[in-house]
Every structure is written in C-alpha cells, then in structure tokens.
Amino acid sequence: MIYLDHAATTPVPAEVADAVRDALVNSFGNPSAQYPCGHEARQLVARCRETVARALGCEAERLAFTSCGTESDNWALRLAAHQLRHVGRHIITTAVEHSAVLEPCRRLAEEGWEVTYLKPGRDGCVTLAQVEDVLREDTVLISVMLVNNETGCVMPVREIAELLKRRGAAALLHTDAVQGFLKVPFSAETLGADLISISGHKVGAPKGVGALYLGERIKNPLPLLAGGGQEDGRRSGTEATAQLVGFAKAVELRCERLDASLAHMAALRDYALDKLLAIDGVERVGNGTAPHILAISLAGYPSANVVEDLGAQGVCISAGSACHRGKASHVYEAMGLPKKVKAGVLRVSFGPETQQSEIDALADALRRHRDTRFPML
Numbered sequence: 197m198i199y200l201d202h203a204a205t206t207p208v209p210a211e212v213a214d215a216v217r218d219a220l221v222n223s224f225g226n227p228s229a230q231y232p233c234g235h236e237a238r239q240l241v242a243r244c245r246e247t248v249a250r251a252l253g254c255e256a257e258r259l260a261f262t263s264c265g266t267e268s269d270n271w272a273l274r275l276a277a278h279q280l281r282h283v284g285r286h287i288i289t290t291a292v293e294h295s296a297v298l299e300p301c302r303r304l305a306e307e308g309w310e311v312t313y314l315k316p317g318r319d320g321c322v323t324l325a326q327v328e329d330v331l332r333e334d335t336v337l338i339s340v341m342l343v344n345n346e347t348g349c350v351m352p353v354r355e356i357a358e359l360l361k362r363r364g365a366a367a368l369l370h371t372d373a374v375q376g377f378l379k380v381p382f383s384a385e386t387l388g389a390d391l392i393s394i395s396g397h398k399v400g401a402p403k404g405v406g407a408l409y410l411g412e413r414i415k416n417p418l419p420l421l422a423g424g425g426q427e428d429g430r431r432s433g434t435e436a437t438a439q440l441v442g443f444a445k446a447v448e449l450r451c452e453r454l455d456a457s458l459a460h461m462a463a464l465r466d467y468a469l470d471k472l473l474a475i476d477g478v479e480r481v482g483n484g485t486a487p488h489i490l491a492i493s494l495a496g497y498p499s500a501n502v503v504e505d506l507g508a509q510g511v512c513i514s515a516g517s518a519c520h521r522g523k524a525s526h527v528y529e530a531m532g533l534p535k536k537v538k539a540g541v542l543r544v545s546f547g548p549e550t551q552q553s554e555i556d557a558l559a560d561a562l563r564r565h566r567d568t569r570f571p572m573l
Contacts, residue, residue: 198511198554203345203375203489203545205397212400212445219441227435228426241435244444248407251447252394253383260408260417260427261440265374265395266296268408269339271420271431272391273300276337276368277309278418283366284334285309290322290341290351291530296393297339297372298526315530320347320482320491324355331359335367342376342387346527346543347491348465348484350380357388368413374398374406378450379458379488384409396439400446405439450548457548462487464546464555471559472544477566481541482531488547493533493540494562496571502542502562505569509561514543 199207219240225233227241242256249256262268277287289301291313305311312330314322327338338360340351353371360367370391376382377394384392392409396402410417410430423432450457465487472478472492481491494502499515506513515525528538544558 198557200544200546200550200554200558201512201514202547202550203398203543204514205403206400206547207549208402208442209400209446209449211449212402212442215445216402216438216442219438223437223441227437228424237435237437241437241440244440247444248394248447251378251451252392252407252409253385254409257428258384258410260410260430261435261443262406262408262431263404263436264406265294265372265393265398266406267420268393268395268406269294269296269370269372270300271408271417272370272393273297273304273337273339274420275414275418276370276391277304279415280336280366280368284332284336286332286335287311287337287339288314288327288330288335288367289339290314290316292316292320292322292344292346292349292527293339293341294345294372294374297341301339315532316349318482318531318533320344320349320484320527320531322351324352324359327352327356328359331363331365331367333366335365337368337370339370339372341372341374342382343373343380343486343489344482344484344527345375345489346525346541347482347531348375348486348489349482350376350485353389354382354387361388375486375489378447378454379461380486381458384411390414396443396446399450401443402439405436405443407443453548458487460548461546461550464550464552465490467552468544468546468555468558471555472562475559475563475566478562479537481528481533481537488545490544490546492542492544493537494542494566495534495536495540497540497566497569499540499542501569502540502565505565506558506561509564511558511561513558514545515541 225237227238249259390411396405
C-alpha cells in the first residue's frame with residue numbers, strides 16, 4: 197500500500213505503539229488515586245504534558261489534554277464566547293474552517309451569536325485586511341485555522357494577533373492548529389493566539405488524544421465537560437494515560453529531526469507538483485505553502501471515482517477532508533472554483549516517511565485512470 201493521506205491520519209511508529217502498550221500494562225493506575233500506582237500515573241501524565249508543551253512552545257500549565265482536535269475546537273469556542281459574553285455576541289471565522297469549528301459556530305448562531313464568515317480568494321487564503329474590515333467593538337472571538345486541511349494554505353494568524361493587540365480589542369483569538377503543529381514552524385509564545393487546538397493522530401500518536409493551549413487572557417475557563425475536576429478543574433474525565441504517553445512519544449520522535457522532516461516534506465510537495473502537473477488535465481488548486489499538503493484537480497473526472505480507482509491500485513489519497521465522507525467540500529465551494537475543477541479535486545498529503553517513488557506510483561496510477569476512464573462532467 198502507498199499511503200499519501202497523512203492529513204487524514206498518520207501511521208503510528210513502532211516506538212509509539214511500544215510506549216502505549218507499556219503504559220497500558222505497567223502504568224494502569226488512575227492518576228487521581230492516592231496510592232503509589234496512582235501517584236506514578238499522575239507523574240507520568242505530568243511528564244507527557246511537559247513534553248507536548250515544550251514542542252508547542254508554552255508552559256506546561258497552559259496545556260490541557262483533550263480527546264481530540266474536535267473537542268479542543270468545541271471547547272475553545274464555547275469558553276471564549278462565555279468569557280466575553282458581557283462584551284458582545286459577534287464572532288469572526290472563515291468559510292474554510294474544519295467542521296469542528298463551523299458546527300460549533302452554527303450552534304452558537306442558533307443561540308443568538310452573530311457569526312461572520314470570511315471567504316478566501318482562489319488561492320484558498322483569507323487576508324488580514326478581510327479580518328480588519330469586519331472587526332467590531334462587540335467582536336468576542338476570531339477563529340482562524342493555522343493551516344487549511346484541504347489546501348495547505350497558511351493563514352495570517354500571527355498578523356491577526358498583532359492587529360488585535362494594536363487595536364486594543366477585547367476579542368479572543370483561537371486557531372485550529374491541528375494541521376500546523378509540527379508541520380509549520382510556530383510556537384504558542386510567538387504566535388499570539390489565546391487558544392490553540394492540536395491533535396495527536398496527525399503527528400504519529402494514536403487516535404483519541406489532543407490538547408488545547410489556554411493563554412494568559414483566558415480566565416477561569418468554562419469546562420466543556422463537568423465532573424471530577426481533572427486537568428486542574430478545566431476538563432473532567434479520567435486521564436487517558438496510555439494515549440497521552442503515545443502523544444508524548446510521537447512528539448519526541450517528530451522533534452528529533454523536525455527541520456529535516458519539514459524540508460523533506462516540502463521537497464516532496466514540490467516534486468509531486470511538477471510530476472502531477474505534467475499529466476494532461478491536472479491543475480493545482482489553491483496556493484498552499486504548508487509542506488505536507490498539495491491540492492490538485494483532474495478536471496472533469498469526479499474525485500470520488502478517482503479515489504476509489506486509485507485505492508484499488510493500492511494508492512491512498514483523498515478528495516479532501518476525511519470528515520466529508522464523500523460529500524462535496526465546503527472549502528472548494530467557498531473558493532469559487534469552476535464546477536469541473538471543483539468536482540475533480542484531490543488532496544495528496546505527505547509524512548516524514550514518504551518517498552519519491554511513492555509519488556511516481558501516484559502519477560502512474562492517476563495517468564492510468566485518465567487514460568482508461570471517461571470524464572463524466
């Protein structure tokens with residue numbers, strides 16, 4: 197199998213799986229328990245927090261563990277809206293956010309918040325000027341993803357943070373950095389966002405673990421889950437020790453050769469772009485600069501058919517976010533792509549393990565599909 201869908205999820209390295217198994221077998225105590233194996237589990241969770249926080253560039257106490265990026269996004273939006281509910285009820289986000297942001301925004305709108313959705317240009321990105329144009333005194337939250345999961349576009353999050361500081365705005369800034377963490381260089385300290393969502397399974401950890409960074413402006417964060425008061429009262433629920441160990445180990449492995457891995461993935465993206473654009477009918481979609489995501493279109497050939505056919509040939513790519521499950525992408529709709537281009541969009545995404553030979557195999561498989569199938573649009 198040739199796996200080129202790392203933006204959907206990533207393979208779990210053997211070292212991570214071994215660390216998870218060891219934690220399951222030997223560190224099974226409840227971190228809230230007051231006897232020795234509980235203390236040991238609690239200390240283990242603390243070490244995991246320090247490891248992930250160090251990679252994110254923040255103090256460990258600023259990081260709260262969650263079950264996934266979706267939970268982190270939901271929590272961030274809810275607590276920001278609650279904290280500044282006395283200031284106003286205006287939220288700014290983009291039309292190309294992950295569903296984990298768009299759906300909570302939709303629910304907040306049903307509850308009386310006003311949501312402004314910024315549409316990108318054909319390059320897939322929103323601009324600082326767009327944010328500045330709609331920022332108001334009653335704006336309480338701006339949520340803009342760091343890296344778009346379907347186009348690889350890097351959004352101006354740092355510049356938005358600087359804008360808010362310059363304007364003395366009360367609004368809190370959240371960024372879904374699930375596709376940015378350990379993929380594009382940034383740290384919580386220098387990025388300037390008040391809330392940062394990350395996920396483990398995008399960087400080699402098992403599924404079921406994520407985290408939320410809570411900056412200094414977050415006061416008494418509203419818990420998304422009420423219960424026993426774990427995570428310093430911020431997020432109740434018994435800590436998933438084994439998943440946290442896997443998260444920390446995966447982060448350690450990524451950080452060991454991070455610069456080399458990012459350079460490798462960027463080179464693969466450029467190689468893939470040259471190789472795929474040499475196929476008649478293929479064009480680039482957007483202008484993403486993240487090293488691990490490339491969006492293209494085989495215009496006129498429905499992407500669902502292409503993905504299924506290439507899968508049968510042993511090549512795994514996607515038609516966009518895995519969360520769409522075959523439905524039309526709101527990202528490409530918001531970009532205003534022509535109908536044939538939009539229907540034929542494919543996402544290719546890379547990891548540190550990806551090789552040029554796999555890109556060559558993708559190009560051959562895509563060329564075979566074009567030569568043996570007729571366009572349906």
